[in-house]
Amino acid sequence: MTKFTAWIKTIIFYEILVGMKATLSHLLHYKPITLQYPHEKRTLPDSYRGMLALLRYDDGTEKCVGCDLCEAACPSRVIKVFSAEVPGEPTKRYAKEYYMDMTRCLFCGLCVDACPVDALGMTREFEWAVYDKRQLRLNKEQLLAIGDRSYPVREKRLEFQHPNVAFFNVAFKGLPEKES
Amino acid sequence: MTEVGIKLVFSLTQIAVVLGIVLLTVMILTLAERKVLGWMQDRMGPMEVGPYGVLQPIADGLKLFFKEDIVPAGANKFLFSLAPILALVPALIGFAVIPFGPNKTIELFGYQFQPFVISDINIGILYILAFTSIGAYGIILGGWASNSKYSLLGGLRSAAQVISYELNVGLAIVGVLLLAGSLSLVKITEAQAGGFWHWYVFAFPFPQIFAFVVYVISSVAETNRLPFDLPEAESELVAGFFTEYSGMRFAFFFLAEYANMILVSCIAAALFLGGWNAPYPGTLLPESLAWVEGVMWFTVKVYFFLFLFFWLRATLPRLRYDQLMRFGWKVMLPIALGNILVTSIAAYLFPR
Numbered sequence: 001m002t003k004f005t006a007w008i009k010t011i012i013f014y015e016i017l018v019g020m021k022a023t024l025s026h027l028l029h030y031k032p033i034t035l036q037y038p039h040e041k042r043t044l045p046d047s048y049r050g051m052l053a054l055l056r057y058d059d060g061t062e063k064c065v066g067c068d069l070c071e072a073a074c075p076s077r078v079i080k081v082f083s084a085e086v087p088g089e090p091t092k093r094y095a096k097e098y099y100m101d102m103t104r105c106l107f108c109g110l111c112v113d114a115c116p117v118d119a120l121g122m123t124r125e126f127e128w129a130v131y132d133k134r135q136l137r138l139n140k141e142q143l144l145a146i147g148d149r150s151y152p153v154r155e156k157r158l159e160f161q162h163p164n165v166a167f168f169n170v171a172f173k174g175l176p177e178k179e180s
Numbered sequence: 181m182t183e184v185g186i187k188l189v190f191s192l193t194q195i196a197v198v199l200g201i202v203l204l205t206v207m208i209l210t211l212a213e214r215k216v217l218g219w220m221q222d223r224m225g226p227m228e229v230g231p232y233g234v235l236q237p238i239a240d241g242l243k244l245f246f247k248e249d250i251v252p253a254g255a256n257k258f259l260f261s262l263a264p265i266l267a268l269v270p271a272l273i274g275f276a277v278i279p280f281g282p283n284k285t286i287e288l289f290g291y292q293f294q295p296f297v298i299s300d301i302n303i304g305i306l307y308i309l310a311f312t313s314i315g316a317y318g319i320i321l322g323g324w325a326s327n328s329k330y331s332l333l334g335g336l337r338s339a340a341q342v343i344s345y346e347l348n349v350g351l352a353i354v355g356v357l358l359l360a361g362s363l364s365l366v367k368i369t370e371a372q373a374g375g376f377w378h379w380y381v382f383a384f385p386f387p388q389i390f391a392f393v394v395y396v397i398s399s400v401a402e403t404n405r406l407p408f409d410l411p412e413a414e415s416e417l418v419a420g421f422f423t424e425y426s427g428m429r430f431a432f433f434f435l436a437e438y439a440n441m442i443l444v445s446c447i448a449a450a451l452f453l454g455g456w457n458a459p460y461p462g463t464l465l466p467e468s469l470a471w472v473e474g475v476m477w478f479t480v481k482v483y484f485f486l487f488l489f490f491w492l493r494a495t496l497p498r499l500r501y502d503q504l505m506r507f508g509w510k511v512m513l514p515i516a517l518g519n520i521l522v523t524s525i526a527a528y529l530f531p532r
Binding site: 022 | 218220221223
């Protein structure tokens with residue numbers, strides 16, 4: 001009997017008919033999963049690893065202290081930091097020049113993890129196609145601008161976040177008065 | 181005006197109208213194929229050009245028209261230019277004997293004309309078979325003249341495949357011809373009038389259902405459509421025989437493929453599904469408007485077959501080459517031959 005049904009199924013192309021029923025049911029219950037990309041865009045998750053950006057504190061000063069750890073962490077040598085002393089404050093350093101060659105970046109996020117002062121962030125921007133690839137070598141001002149438009153809520157300076165911790169950076173000017 | 185002049189003008193008008201309708205249908209098909217395939221695969225198909233992408237065929241046509249026409253180095257220029265024409269002309273020329281509507285005559289300037297068939301010759305179906313075989317030459321020569329190994333392999337595959345499946349198409353049709361007793365498509369269609377039980381798929385002495393299945397499968401193979409698209413297998417041969425073609429020559433091959441699809445659909449509708457005959461006896465509309473109903477039923481049947489082409493393409497993967505040959509020679513051919521045997525016995529026992 002099973003042999004007979006198998007034979008009948010071969011005769012009437014049973015498997016092919018099952019497949020054609022499946023495609024027809026998709027046609028009749030048409031529910032596209034397509035998103036018409038340039039017209040409508042996906043909601044990206046918060047953890048999306050997009051364009052890199054340099055961040056600022058809420059008083060407008062740069063977070064970056066020029067420690068070069070991001071440059072050391074970067075696996076594809078995207079980042080180039082030229083560190084220098086802050087003029088007039090001999091113990092404090094900052095990034096005098098900061099370059100990112102985004103043609104090489106693989107968006108691993110290691111530089112963000114490596115940064116001790118959270119000066120780097122990853123944004124949800126990804127539409128960075130340009131006609132000239134030299135436009136993808138970004139300097140400090142461009143990276144700060146990306147950070148400004150992607151992170152509207154800025155952090156306070158570290159010393160204002162926790163007023164009771166000891167300050168190691170003794171040369172810092174304008175410290176808040178300790179409540180005695 | 182002389183008789184010849186009037187008849188010539190009428191025929192030329194007819195040819196222009198039929199050619200226009202066929203090319204328009206090709207345009208609709210290119211869009212419909214992408215749309216139907218998209219819907220079956222939970223996609224949208226073309227959406228950008230015009231509302232819901234309806235102007236996509238025009239954009240495609242313009243693009244093909246303005247593309248550079250490249251002749252590869254080392255190609256045989258004469259055959260390379262000839263091949264697309266050899267593919268396209270037989271595909272279009274077959275429409276000369278297809279009856280699109282009821283077989284009635286109208287009188288114009290005192291002469292009799294058949295408005296729905298360009299030329300009702302008494303060997304209609306043989307004529308179509310002969311010319312579609314010439315279409316295979318276009319593919320083979322195009323593959324050979326390109327001076328490219330992929331094109332050559334595509335052409336060779338096409339030669340073997342088209343010859344194998346032409347045979348099955350011819351043998352599947354023989355059963356119908358035995359029952360109808362004529363090779364003229366108009367006479368065959370007229371013999372199926374009066375309800376769907378008179379159509380040759382279900383007709384009395386011996387239903388041609390096996391011949392119908394053989395014909396549909398073989399015609400899919402003959403037009404090089406999926407799942408039998410081995411001559412142009414993208415994943416194996418880049419694009420098969422038209423790998424090296426571009427611009428208008430590529431467009432000719434493209435047109436030929438779709439015109440062939442329409443042609444085999446028309447033959448299937450005329451031979452097996454009663455052509456312009458409605459599935460109920462007679463017509464619903466009054467006598468003067470009966471042709472509208474006839475043309476409508478013919479169009480519905482043809483479009484059903486064209487939809488079947490897309491449906492098969494969306495469902496089935498490509499066959500392996502040995503499977504294709506085994507299926508053609510060891511399965512389809514015996515079925516077609518057995519069908520001829522049984523049909524002739526039935527036609528002998530129950531003469532019309």
